[in-house]
Amino acid sequence: MTTPEDVIQARRRLTNKFIASGEAERLRPFFMDDASLITGDGGMILGADAIIDAFAAHFRQLGFVPYVRTPQSIELDQAETRAVEIGRWTGAATSGTYMAAWRKVTGQWVIENEFFVTLGG
Template sequence: MTAPEDAIRARRRLTNKLIAAHEAARLRPFFAPDVKLIVGDGGLIVGADAVVDAFSGQFADPAFVTYVRETASVELDAAGQRAAEQGRWRADWKGQPEMSGTYLAVWRKVTGQWVIESELYVTLT
């Protein structure tokens, strides 16, 4: 059986691959239906459909390359049903300086699968 920390890290790597491939619709299963996402500039996106729509819009921009999130740590709650993932992120757009910062993601286990409940991204560069 895969350890929860390893499962979350693997799911994060897969989301990175899907973002690099500009596969917005395939990201949907990674988000809880009521996900809350605070983007790097402080804006709020609520709901998995809205998050996927935001990715679709960015993927339609020919200058967009990818977002990469690199997990630094994963910490589980006592019951093993929620986890906090912390790490660094970067955004690559053609012809623009790289943006980067730190992030925190809250994962919860739903019917045996880890999904993102909320994420906070802080732009630092």
């Protein structure tokens, strides 16, 4: 039986794959329309459109090196409609910790908020 934690981990692996291949638009289904993202340096990006635009701009940078998010824990609420994922992210010269809040919407787990903290590099 597939657990919600398994599904979230599988969706995280897909986001890592799309980041590695520089496919910003393929990340769109993983975010709620009103999602927010706090970058490793403390900047804030509001809304899925702006998040996807930021990914696309990042992927176009000369020398872009993909980064990987690795979940360390996933915890669900009692109703199994919200979850928090905590893990490590690593890039070529930087790394840190992240937290993602997931929500189950019409049967699909999507990110409502992500928060990254750069700790190395």
